[in-house]
Amino acid sequence: MAYGDPGRGVDETSAAMLEALFTRSPVGLHLLDPQLRVVRLNTAAPALRGVSAQDMTGRPVRDVYRMVEGNDLETLLRRVLETGETLWQQLVRARTRDDPPEERCFEATAIRLEGRRGEVLGLAITAVDVTERERARSRARVLDAVRRSVGRTLDPVVSGEELVGALVPAFADIAVVEVVDSVLRGDEPPPAPLPPGTPLMRTAFRSGQVYPTQALPVGDVRRLPGPTPFTQALSDLRPRVVPLSPSTLWMPADPARANAMVASESHTLLVVPLALRGTVLGLVSLYRAGDSPPFDAGDRQLAVELAAHMALCVDNARRYVREHTIAATVQRQLLPRRPEAHTSLDTAYLSVTGGDPGAWYDTISLSGARTALVVGNVSGRGMNAAATMGQLRTVVRSLAAFDLAPDELLARLHDTAAELAFERASLPPGDPLRREALTADCVYAVHDALTGTCVLATAGHLAPVLVRPDRTVTVPDAPAGPPLGMAESAPFATAEFAVPAGSVLVFTSDPTLTRYLAESPGPLRAAPDYAERPLQELCDAIVYALPDGLGAGDAAVIVARTHAFPPDSCASWRLDGDDGAVATARTRVRKQLAAWDVDDETAFETQVIVSELVTNALRYGEPPIEVRLIHDRTLTCEVHDSGRAAPHLRHARVADEGGRGLYVAAQLAQAWGVRYTNTGKTVWTEQSLGDTR
Secondary structure (H helix, E strand, O other): OOOOHHHHHHHHHHHHHHHHHOOOOOOOOEEOOOOOOEEEEEOOOOOOOOOOOHHHHOOEHHHEEEEEEOHHHHHHHHHHHHOOOOOOEEEEEEEOOOOOOEEEEEEEEEEEEEEOOOOOOEEEEEEEHHHHHHHHHHHHHHHHHHHHHHHHHOOOOHHHHHHHHHHHOOOOOEEEEEEEEEHHHOOOOOOOOOOOOEEEEEEEEOOOOOOOOOOOOOOOOEEOOOOOHHHHHHHHHOOEEEEEOOOOOOOHHOOOHHHHHHOOOOEEEEEEEEOOOOOOEEEEEEEOOOOOOOOOHHHHHHHHHHHHHHHHHHHHHHHHHHHHHHHHHHHHEEEOOOOOOOEEEEEEEOOOOOOOOOEEEEEEEOOOOOEEEEEEEEEOHHHHHHHHHHHHHHHHHHHHHOOOOOHHHHHHHHHHHHHHHHHHHOOOOOOHHOOOOOOOEEEEEEEOOOOOOOOEEEEEOOOOEEEOOOOEEEEEOOEEOOOOOOOOOOOOOOOEEOOOOOEEEEEEEOOHHHHHHHHHOOOOOOOOOOOOHHHHHHHHHHHOOOOOOOOHHEEEEEEEEEOOOOOOHHHEEEEEOOHHHHHHHHHHHHHHHHOOOOOOOHHHHHHHHHHHHHHHHHOOOOOEEEEEEOOOOEEEEEEOOOOOOOOOOOOOOOOOOOOOOHHHHHOOOEEEEEEEEOOEEEEEEEEOOOOOO
């Protein structure tokens, strides 16, 4: 190089640099004329795979590169020629001239070349092969999509559908998920290798083809024939990338799958076991067909990560199904199997499937032709909720036997729930149940068939829906007390409302469901003929009318229809407070029992009971005194007075002249008790009628 001629040195350096770019640069370099024909390519140009530069020179760029559909490179290059704006790092996809062709990704930059006078000479294009980078990004997107969308529910079938939805067409053309059938039922997964003959259920299938071909329908349960790549993967728990062709040796062992593979033109299979801690949960089978590239080592590694995530989802669902099944079984054993029979009240339960094991319902026969209706819901899930529900239901039944008013009963139930909550808070710090608060909602209502009223108290926001015979639908205004088990203790209040004969009461453990039934135009308002329609049909109509998200399977529901109590099955008399009151009561009772055709032995015992109870009312109570007989499923005898003194059973000594009245009545009766009201107290007894009715 001569120091006196700097221009010549620059020209020689530029020429040397240009030659180096076209012979040794790792970046693909192309020179195009204004008609987008190839003038020159360097050795790194993607178009030179398997061909010479002379074969490509002079050809239009659209013939040099076979672009994938949707990548119109020629249009982009013409825009650069027209505007002079550089096209920076445009991602394009093209198929190579290899056999078979391979789709690859390139990052292209195009610059317009201009002469000294500004004339357009053509384009300079650089192309960098970024296929592996883009494949890695694509795999990362697939993995992220699977982690975000798969396992949002504790349902293995739904998880399988979410998985195939995330993989097709982003990662595979066809995806199949199969799960060991016993795992779907919550059983422990079998250890590898999978025992021969173990049935699997096909839980999900997805294909990107217009007319997909399935070897087996979704929901099919059968064992895998073998030996095949599927059975081998379940034996050694290793993934496999398997090339497919009609002549593959193992295909005759599983003709159904072989025919589906041929029909779908699948050329590569990637089979990955769903395994966890050496046990087998199922299998994921992925296929690529048509022009899709075969699975490679990177795809196989990604499939392993996807299968690991799916296996965790299936195992979590299995554990939930197992706990759910146990909790549902416990719940079924703790709840009444069928409603009790009541003379003036028909009841039916909606089937509780165990979706909410803390929900419970109950109907309890009380004295005086009354019926208690109870619905509640314990917070939490699983066995703990079911066990707590059983405890509270037992306490309610025990307290109901004391004829407590609804507000008093809930106050005592609240104390019990608070004690259970304290015991839970005292568990060891490592026990997860300690961190789970114990609260419960409950409604306790007492329907009185003789007065046609209902008295209730609520803990939480539970109230019944009342449908009167004229089809008006209301929710009684019942003051909401605090949820059971809460630290604060507020008094509970009662609400009383009329329930005409022929009305329907619907109690639910879900306030949202109650609100829907009260406000929607159906099914309660649209139900025909409440008086005659079977209650179970009304229950079914309620279920059918519920929108998604308000399924009755997650709520305890009682549907009750009231009837008028037969007027000839009840008799009452008011007695004067004189010495002849006892004899008068015996005479009237004897005549009434004869009219009811009650046997002589029961009639005699009833007269003795009435004599003792009236005598006690005269001695220790306050007038007025009233006697009432109720001829229902049992024979009930009630003596009411205005006094508030609490009678108690005592065992009189041999020398005592009195003190045996209540003891004698208790011995003759099947059950007895005391019920307090605003006007005094009622002492009652119940006697079995045997076969007289």
